[in-house]
Amino acid sequence: MAEKTKLWYLQNFNLLEGMDKNSMEEFSKMTHMKESTKKDIIYFPDEPSNTIYFLKEGKIKISRITDDGRTTALDLLGPGEIFGEGALLGQDTHTNMAEAMENTVVCSISKEMFEKMLKKNPMVNRSINKFIGFRMRKIQAHVEDLVFKNAQERIEAFLKRYAKTFGKQMVDGCRVRPFLAHHEIANLTATARQTVNAVLNDLVDEGKIEYTRRYFHVKDLAWLEL
Known part of the structure; x- marks a missing residue:
């Protein structure tokens, strides 16, 4: 090099x-x-x-x-x-x-x-x-x-730290590229992959986040600071 x-x-x-x-x-x-x-x-x-x-x-x-x-x-x-x-x-x-x-x-x-x-x-x-x-x-x-903390609290706490550490501020929120696989988040939070999937989908339904394999986007910045 x-x-x-x-x-x-x-x-x-x-x-x-x-x-x-x-x-x-x-x-x-x-x-x-x-x-x-x-x-x-x-x-x-x-x-x-x-x-x-x-x-x-x-x-x-x-x-x-x-x-x-x-x-x-x-x-x-x-x-x-x-x-x-x-x-x-x-x-x-x-x-x-x-x-x-x-x-x-x-x-x-x-x-x-x-x-x-x-x-x-x-x-x-x-x-x-x-x-x-x-x-x-x-x-x-x-x-x-x-x-x-219980499983949901651990996953949400991790997602917030993840966004704050790796995210970039955008006009409509905070975005991280790329996103982690569900089994990787499960390993990092000592939870089950199915639980990670459920928590992520709940946060999407609540309008707090959106995600794909390519990115994780926090739409509700107030949630990020809770």
């Missing part, structure tokens, strides 16, 4: 704002860029946690595998987010799994190189620390949803 292309991706990464041109060029040389396709595994649990990943295009699902082999989805990441941050928190191995939900572009850098870069760029260091704190709170909120 051309170095110029990789540099362009990194320069457009919001978390790296504040890094001067020379530092950005140096950082670009330290990173590796890779394209993945849907269902590719970026890393598994118990693999060495020694790399930081920057998601530029696509979606990544972060999941935890329980002792009995079940997979519990913890987060859905979009462009501009980092993952593998456990390495910065002292984790020797990954405690979760990262999987591409669609075609993705990911830049990666070793923990050691990234920590050296952070020492030279305090503004970026602060941004990364804030982001990690936000990520931890986001995952905690998702876990609380799984424990305290």
Whole structure:
């Protein structure tokens, strides 16, 4: 992959704002860029946690595998987010799994190189620390949803987060392209596919949303903020 292309991706990464041109060029040389396709595994649990990943295009699902082999989805990441941050928190191995939900572009850098870069760029260091704190709170909120909310509430809460994270404002609402399959939403909310279908159809009947395989559109912005 051309170095110029990789540099362009990194320069457009919001978390790296504040890094001067020379530092950005140096950082670009330290990173590796890779394209993945849907269902590719970026890393598994118990693999060495020694790399930081920057998601530029696509979606990544972060999941935890329980002792009995079940997979519990913890987060859905979009462009501009980092993952593998456990390495910065002292984790020797990954405690979760990262999987591409669609075609993705990911830049990666070793923990050691990234920590050296952070020492030279305090503004970026602060941004990364804030982001990690936000990520931890986001995952905690998702876990609380799984424990305290019923299936319909979990699905609606996920759809709202999905629209806010990935949606683009339009004249008549907020739209995300493409939409997830029903079984993917079921996995992300620990519900049944049939329940997801029923909740989506109810929201359509109520005039709150519309959707196809190609997009998810929130028509009722007041519902989005409830």
